[in-house]
Amino acid sequence: MRKRIAIDLGTANTLVWVAGEGLIANEPTVVAIASDNGKVVAIGEEAKKMLGRTPESLIASRPMREGVIADYQITEAMLRYFIGKVCGRFQLLKPDVMICVPAGARCNSFSRCCSRIFN
Numbered sequence: 001m002r003k004r005i006a007i008d009l010g011t012a013n014t015l016v017w018v019a020g021e022g023l024i025a026n027e028p029t030v031v032a033i034a035s036d037n038g039k040v041v042a043i044g045e046e047a048k049k050m051l052g053r054t055p056e057s058l059i060a061s062r063p064m065r066e067g068v069i070a071d072y073q074i075t076e077a078m079l080r081y082f083i084g085k086v087c088g089r090f091q092l093l094k095p096d097v098m099i100c101v102p103a104g105a106r107c108n109s110f111s112r113c114c115s116r117i118f119n
Contacts, residue, residue: 002095003018005018005087007079007098007100009069009079010064012029016085018086025044027043029064030048030050031060031061031077032046032061033061035056035057042060043081044081047060067102083095
């Protein structure tokens with residue numbers, strides 16, 4: 001059976017709800033990235049702990065700023081992380097996902113971001 005997931009991308013926190021399970025994640029909207037290769041090192045609570053304490057080799061950033069998606073690639077990585085957290089690594093059926101984004105988000109760019117995740 002397909003999982004039904006709702007994700008609320010907030011400037012401060014991201015909430016993840018799953019039908020039949022309820023709220024399963026309420027984590028900071030923060031991503032830590034390796035500055036040399038751009039790979040994601042940590043997301044959510046773990047990345048928030050790194051804010052202001054990261055060595056030069058890591059950058060901790062908030063992909064959402066003032067209610068707007070500031071970095072679509074980081075947002076895509078974060079969405080993949082949260083969906084993977086719910087569905088596991090191997091899922092035969094793609095989940096039904098509803099993503100709430102701020103009103104100021106640019107629709108075309110966000111649609112491209114989502115199409116790369118789900119196609």
